[in-house]
Amino acid sequence: MAAEGNAIDALGQFVLYPALGQVGSAVGFTNSNLYMVFAGVLIVALMVYGMREAAMVPGRMQGLAESAYGFIDDMVVAQVGEEGRRFFPFVFTLFMFILFGNMLGLFPYAFTFTSHITVTFALAATVFVLVTAVAIALHGRKFFGYFMPEGAPMWLAPIIIPVEIVSYLSRPISLSVRLFANMMAGHVMLKVFATFVVMLAGLGTVGPVLSLMPLALNIALVAFEVLVAFLQAYVFAILTCIYLHDAVHLH
Amino acid sequence: MDDREAFAKRLADARAKSGLDKPERGKRALPSSTWGVGLRAGVEVVSALIVGVVIGLGLDRWLGTTPWLFLLFFVLGAAAGVSNVYRLFAPRTGVRKD
Numbered sequence: 001m002a003a004e005g006n007a008i009d010a011l012g013q014f015v016l017y018p019a020l021g022q023v024g025s026a027v028g029f030t031n032s033n034l035y036m037v038f039a040g041v042l043i044v045a046l047m048v049y050g051m052r053e054a055a056m057v058p059g060r061m062q063g064l065a066e067s068a069y070g071f072i073d074d075m076v077v078a079q080v081g082e083e084g085r086r087f088f089p090f091v092f093t094l095f096m097f098i099l100f101g102n103m104l105g106l107f108p109y110a111f112t113f114t115s116h117i118t119v120t121f122a123l124a125a126t127v128f129v130l131v132t133a134v135a136i137a138l139h140g141r142k143f144f145g146y147f148m149p150e151g152a153p154m155w156l157a158p159i160i161i162p163v164e165i166v167s168y169l170s171r172p173i174s175l176s177v178r179l180f181a182n183m184m185a186g187h188v189m190l191k192v193f194a195t196f197v198v199m200l201a202g203l204g205t206v207g208p209v210l211s212l213m214p215l216a217l218n219i220a221l222v223a224f225e226v227l228v229a230f231l232q233a234y235v236f237a238i239l240t241c242i243y244l245h246d247a248v249h250l251h
Numbered sequence: 252m253d254d255r256e257a258f259a260k261r262l263a264d265a266r267a268k269s270g271l272d273k274p275e276r277g278k279r280a281l282p283s284s285t286w287g288v289g290l291r292a293g294v295e296v297v298s299a300l301i302v303g304v305v306i307g308l309g310l311d312r313w314l315g316t317t318p319w320l321f322l323l324f325f326v327l328g329a330a331a332g333v334s335n336v337y338r339l340f341a342p343r344t345g346v347r348k349d
Contacts, residue, residue: 159330166303166324167331173298174335178291 010191014115014184032113039100039113068096072237079241080248087244090130094123095237102183102229106222114232115183117176124176127240135247146250175239182232186225193218292339296332303328 018025019034050065058066072092076084098114105112113119135143147164148157193214200211307324311317 162324162327163330163334166299166306166327167334169306170295170299170302170328170331170335173301174294177298178294181294 008192008195010188010195013111013187013191031111032116032119035101035104035111035113039097039104042100042104043096075238076241079238080245083248084241084244091237091240091244094127094240095233098123098179098236099230099233102233103226105183105187106225106229112183112187114179115187117180120176120180121172123236124172127175127243128172131243131247134244135250138248139250142250171243175236179232179236182228186221186228190218190221190225193221288339292336295335295339299332299335300325300328303331
């Protein structure tokens with residue numbers, strides 16, 4: 001796919017195609033869906049297999065499962081407060097799904113479903129709807145007071161309220177664009193530099209030596225991408241927690 | 252009972268001495284590297300502008316008031332973007348004051 005006819009095809013890796021042969025193309029099951037199923041199966045496997053023994057002294061898998069659980073539990077309690085515990089399953093699912101999606105995408109030949117804005121926007125829209133529903137369920141009509149900060153003079157209301165509404169509506173956009181842009185940019189960079197390796201290697205005698213430079217850069221980039229993959233899942237989860245905090249406490 | 256309290260105290264002291272307890276638990280915040288903050292601010296502004304522009308164009312098409320509502324909501328989106336960025340740096344009130 002890369003470096004065919006000296007062109008850099010950095011976006012070919014994001015193309016959707018039907019997976020699972022005949023059945024997949026009949027129902028529109030794409031490679032993206034396949035990796036979502038992978039992620040889900042791996043998460044369930046980690047939690048079920050890891051906690052199978054529930055030993056006092058945890059083994060490796062149990063340690064991993066427990067630290068993932070504890071990590072999100074700490075985050076939810078610290079950001080939302082003790083009453084935010086009931087949102088733990090939601091935040092945990094979200095975090096693990098995004099983390100596994102990002103990490104699985106780093107494997108060679110794998111597809112990164114979080115590099116599609118449709119996927120990330122669907123996730124962000126779910127968060128947005130849930131947060132709004134929680135706020136309205138807990139506070140009823142007082143929720144709409146959220147758009148008019150206390151202490152602001154009344155005559156500013158015609159300006160402040162539309163601005164606050166637009167700002168509120170921009171949350172799912174910024175949430176989804178951040179994740180999508182980070183994942184997509186990282187994978188494009190990896191692909192571009194990988195293509196440079198191939199192109200430079202074909203440049204006669206000095207080529208292979210020169211191609212070591214983009215290769216070294218790519219190795220560093222892969223490490224960086226692992227960091228980004230974790231960090232973006234973390235940022236998505238913690239922003240969800242912050243929005244939930246706003247919904248539960250309304251300032 | 253006394254024994255247990257003494258033990259708890261000794262355990263807490265020992266943990267503190269070897270640095271096992273994180274002193275600032277729950278102070279997890281968003282990562283704040285220069286690049287991270289810069290990109291986040293950019294995303295906040297752009298997404299508020301997108302929302303403003305989409306609402307403006309949609310209302311214009313519906314009410315046939317091209318281009319006035321678009322212009323109005325473009326400005327509102329820009330203002331919302333600025334307020335998003337302000338909120339990014341302003342200390343968040345109400346977190347963890349429980």
